[in-house]
Amino acid sequence: AQKITQTQPGMFVQEKEAVTLDCTYDTSDPSYGLFWYKQPSSGEMIFLIYQGSYDQQNATEGRYSLNFQKARKSANLVISASQLGDSAMYFCAMREVFPGNQFYFGTGTSLTVIP
Amino acid sequence: DVKVTQSSRYLVKRTGEKVFLECVQDMDHENMFWYRQDPGLGLRLIYFSYDVKMKEKGDIPEGYSVSREKKERFSLILESASTNQTSMYLCASRSPGGHLETQYFGPGTRLLVL
Numbered sequence: 001a002q003k004i005t006q007t008q009p010g011m012f013v014q015e016k017e018a019v020t021l022d023c024t025y026d027t028s029d030p031s032y033g034l035f036w037y038k039q040p041s042s043g044e045m046i047f048l049i050y051q052g053s054y055d056q057q058n059a060t061e062g063r064y065s066l067n068f069q070k071a072r073k074s075a076n077l078v079i080s081a082s083q084l085g086d087s088a089m090y091f092c093a094m095r096e097v098f099p100g101n102q103f104y105f106g107t108g109t110s111l112t113v114i115p
Numbered sequence: 116d117v118k119v120t121q122s123s124r125y126l127v128k129r130t131g132e133k134v135f136l137e138c139v140q141d142m143d144h145e146n147m148f149w150y151r152q153d154p155g156l157g158l159r160l161i162y163f164s165y166d167v168k169m170k171e172k173g174d175i176p177e178g179y180s181v182s183r184e185k186k187e188r189f190s191l192i193l194e195s196a197s198t199n200q201t202s203m204y205l206c207a208s209r210s211p212g213g214h215l216e217t218q219y220f221g222p223g224t225r226l227l228v229l
Contacts, residue, residue: 004157006157009155033216035217035218037220043203043222043223043225044220044222044223045205045207045218045220047217047218047219050216050217052216091157091158093158093218095209095216101146101165101209102160102163102171102173103148103160103207103209103218104160105150105157105158105159106157107155107156107157108157
């Protein structure tokens with residue numbers, strides 16, 4: 001079974017609108033971390049936001065927020081007020097404690113912001 | 116700022132050659148990782164290391180080996196390169212747990228095996 005599932009290969013959003021990128025995960029580990037990364041066309045992976053499995057509140061970092069629904073095993077990324085520079089690939093990832101803090105990545109969502 | 120560097124941005128090798136990809140991090144992180152990234156497949160873990168001289172296989176270790184002789188350096192070795200190892204290779208190191216936790220990635224190495 002896939003550990004991380006991103007069902008949206010590509011998304012379009014109008015500039016200044018909000019967009020939600022979907023991510024579901026699968027783990028039996030009670031302690032885990034959830035991450036979102038952005039990868040522009042230049043190739044570098046940029047960390048955006050982190051949510052711990054025991055965190056009660058949804059994580060926020062500027063225009064990024066993580067909509068964490070633990071019972072549904074869902075960790076969607078919400079980008080508010082999209083900008084042209086947000087056009088990139090976005091990867092959802094999960095870190096399990098056992099064994100050795102291994103990370104699992106989804107297949108990514110390509111976001112295009114339209115002026 | 117954490118810095119993760121990789122020895123080459125682009126590399127062209129021939130089938131059967133031994134290939135070394137070097138990764139260095141400057142933040143004294145214990146955990147380091149090697150991934151390969153292919154279109155439509157996301158990032159797949161090849162090997163990771165949680166301490167010097169310690170290594171664990173990831174999801175796709177076949178055809179690869181690693182070396183971690185010093186804490187800051189994690190090397191990926193392709194013993195005999197094959198065309199199906201043409202890919203983007205990303206190295207990462209992991210910061211300690213808590214709200215500062217993340218992986219920091221190097222710029223990647225695009226490897227072409229002819």
